[in-house]
Amino acid sequence: MSAPQEPTAESPTEPAAESQSRSAQLPAVTAILTAYHPDERLAAVVESALADCARVIIADNTPAGSPSLASKLDDPRIEVIAIGSNLGLGGALNLAVKQLPQDAQAVLLLDQDSVLPEGLIPGLAAHLRDEPTIGVAAPTPWDAKHEKFYNVGAGLHDSTVDREAVITSGMLVRRELIDRIPFREDLFNDFVDIAFCVDVRRTGARIVQDYRIKLPHSMGDRREHKVGPLTVRVIHYPAWRHYWIARNGMRFAMDNVRKHPLGFLPMAVFLGRKFVSTTLFEPDRRHHLPALTRGVRDGVMNRAAARYLPEGANPPGLRIKNRSDIKG
Known part of the structure; x- marks a missing residue:
């Protein structure tokens, strides 16, 4: 009887062969990255995506005339x-x-x-491969600075849960869904992800978040504040972001009130907490509170204030008051 063959590169071990077979069955992924005055981290983000993506498309919102690091990326797999x-x-x-x-x-x-992080894309892609009812798979946002999850309760167990909505960054979407469902351009920035997820779920597709897969992500300036013996964590934003959070939150609730009449209640709680935390913990509250108030009013009236648009902004589909005030 001949001796058993040693595994070689041409004759992989069975576990390795199985791993290669599973990888071959994963869907082909293209990454879409949105940028605005990107800093030096952009190259690292693109490099990490190309480890498992065949292509990266960068939609660069940087206004004309301003330098952008996106234009310096030199790789045939990158389209800017x-x-x-x-x-x-x-x-x-x-x-x-x-x-x-x-x-x-x-x-x-x-x-x-x-x-x-290594393995994020294959981990998410496996959900789409293994369960046809899943339309979106997402990692769990991780605050690397404070080493904490953003999602309450995310660290209590290792599992995958169905979610009503997840944030844009890191979500993996089936191609047929992203072709059918446009992103809302009239929301400009905040609540674009939530509105997209609502439309995904209306098709009958599921949205899952894998608590085992962390994505380091920055959601504003997260600070800890002491209130007696308690520690309160508050995410601080610039005033213009507070405007859009309030404006789009109210707009989103009003757009869905017929299908979800009780949708105003959680939105009222969300915006109420935002007003309270801003009043208690925002040093520049004299600018932030008017931004929140104006945002709620403009959301109700379905318009937007030019003064709260960043430089070079030209969002389509928005009724902007005093558009001539837009910078850039």
Whole structure:
């Protein structure tokens, strides 16, 4: 009887062969990355995505005339769409979706500061491969600075849970869904992800979040404040972001009031907490509270204030009061 063969590169061990077979069955992924005046982290984000993506499309919202590091990336697998103005998150994503290659079976959405840990894309892609009812798979946002989860209770167990909505950065979406469902350009920035997830769920597709997969991500300036013996964690934003959070939160609730009449209640609680935390913990409350108040009013009236748009902003589909005040 001959001796058993040693495994070689041409004759892999059975576990290795099984691993290769599973990887081959994963959907082909293209990443879409939105950028606005990106810093040096952009190259690291793109490099981490290319480890498992065949292609990266960068929708660059940096206004024309301003330098952008996106233009310096030199790799045939990278396509940069130099928009020339800031269309907002929804507008940039919709432009990038039109450039998806035909062979892309799933799309990974990324922000310019989210470097992917090893194994994130295969881990999320396995959910789409193994369960046809799942339309979106997402990691769990991780605050690397404070070494804490953003989602309450995320660290209590290791599992995958169904969610009503997840944030844009890190979500992996089936191609057929992203082709059918446009991102809302009139929301400019905040609540674009929530509105998209609501539309996904209306198709009958599931949205899952894997607590075992962490994505380092920055959601504003997270600080801890002492209130007696208690520690309160508050995410601080600039005043213009507070405006859009309030404006789009109210707009989103009003747009869905017919299908979800009770939707105003959680939104009222959310915005109420935002007003309270801003009043108690925001040093520059004299600018932030008017921004929140104006945002609620403009959300009700379905319009937007030019003064709260960043430089070079030109969002389509928005009724903007005093558009001539937009900078850039």
